[in-house]
Amino acid sequence: MQSDLIIINDFCDRCHVDPSFIMELEEDGLIEVRVIDEERYLPTSQLAELERYTHLYYDLSINIAGIDAIHHMLERIELLQQEVRSLRNELEFYFWCRIPKQKAKSIVRRVLPKETRQKIKQLLHK
DSSP states (O other): OGGGEEEHHHHHHHHTOOHHHHHHHHHTTSSOOEEETTEEEEEGGGHHHHHHHHIIIIISOOOHHHHHHHHHHHHHHHHHHHHHHHHHHHHHHHHHTTOOHHHHHHHHHHHSOHHHHHHHHHHHTO
16 A cells, blocks of 8 residues: 555655645645655655646746646636536537437527537537
8 A cells, every 4th residue: 555655755855846845735735645654655646746736836936826726727627628528428419319400509508608608619610
């Protein structure tokens, strides 16, 4: 089980990262730190995220609040992309079921807000 954990001090030494940066990320809920026998560990599953945050902080000089905002925007984008995929699948289903075009349009108008319909229309015409 501990093979999927990285000792934070080792990570910081090898990657030239200040341990306080890791603590700030943890305090803001951006990463999860585990403590086992008074040693602080980072799950390897979070390594890619930590590397992204490190790049934003050290290379682009974005502070923790900015990193948090970027994190939330990326999460929101992912949710919206999932919604678009789901709506595309629904529209394809209606198409393949050969619902008359006018009826499909009526359903879409009732279910989706105008902004979303316009975005879908743009995506379908790409």
